[in-house]
Amino acid sequence: MTSSHSNSVILESELIESVEYIEGSFVISSGQPYESGPTPKNQGKGVWEITVNCGRHKTSEVADKFDSLCGGEYHEYAPKGGGGTPDELNFMFGLTVTFKNATPVTLYLAQGHYSSHNNWWIGGQNVVNDGKPDLVLISNDRPIQILRMSGSTSKIEFETLAASAKAAKSLAGAS
Numbered sequence: 001m002t003s004s005h006s007n008s009v010i011l012e013s014e015l016i017e018s019v020e021y022i023e024g025s026f027v028i029s030s031g032q033p034y035e036s037g038p039t040p041k042n043q044g045k046g047v048w049e050i051t052v053n054c055g056r057h058k059t060s061e062v063a064d065k066f067d068s069l070c071g072g073e074y075h076e077y078a079p080k081g082g083g084g085t086p087d088e089l090n091f092m093f094g095l096t097v098t099f100k101n102a103t104p105v106t107l108y109l110a111q112g113h114y115s116s117h118n119n120w121w122i123g124g125q126n127v128v129n130d131g132k133p134d135l136v137l138i139s140n141d142r143p144i145q146i147l148r149m150s151g152s153t154s155k156i157e158f159e160t161l162a163a164s165a166k167a168a169k170s171l172a173g174a175s
Contacts, residue, residue: 004033004053007090007111009120011097013147013158014046015137018098022106025094026052027066029059038093038109050095050109058088058113066092066110070123077133078121079151081114086121088112102137102144119153134161 011019019040028034032055040050063086070076073085092110099105110121127149128134135158137145147158 002031002033002055002057004035004055006051006053007056007118008049008051008154009109009111010043010151010155011048011050011158012046012151012155013099015099015102015145015147015158015160016046016048016097017100018096019048019050020096021050022094022096025108026091027062027093028054028091029057029062029089031055032057032091038095040095052091052093054091056090056111056113056118058090060088062089062092062110063087063112066108066121066123069094069108070127071125074129075125075127076121076123077127077129077149078112078114078119079149079156080117080153081112081119082121086110086112089121090118092121099137099145099147102139105135105137114153117153120156122149122156 021038035053037052067085090111096104105126107124133149135147146161148161151157
């Protein structure tokens with residue numbers, strides 16, 4: 001019998017101001033139940049939990065859609081069980097994430113399976129994975145901040161790496 005499960009992933013950065021689900025972006029393997037979500041919730045201190053209640057069955061169709069929307073392996077990352085592009089995924093969806101002083105970023109999250117765990121993937125045009133996975137933040141069509149990504153099967157952390165002196169002042173709120 002196919003059943004729904006509560007599936008949660010954490011996005012963590014003190015720079016995240018808001019996380020919004022992109023309506024109509026949810027893709028799930030055929031025949032799987034879908035109940036609710038994705039629902040982003042601010043847990044405080046830069047921790048955002050996104051929960052979706054649905055079935056889990058990995059298929060190449062979901063992985064192909066994720067790969068297509070993200071732009072290929074150079075724009076995809078999974079902290080655990082990732083590398084290249086996913087062959088099969090359970091489901092995926094899009095989010096608009098707003099980081100402090102940056103243009104909102106479209107990111108795609110997807111759940112796969114690694115070892116004995118479900119693992120999460122993140123991707124999008126602002127994700128740059130050349131062996132060191134980064135998220136590039138933009139303002140006024142220019143890169144202003146690089147965040148290094150790391151995490152676990154169910155958490156994606158964004159760590160501040162580099163900013164120009166002007167961007168650093170802007171991020172700190174100085175004028």
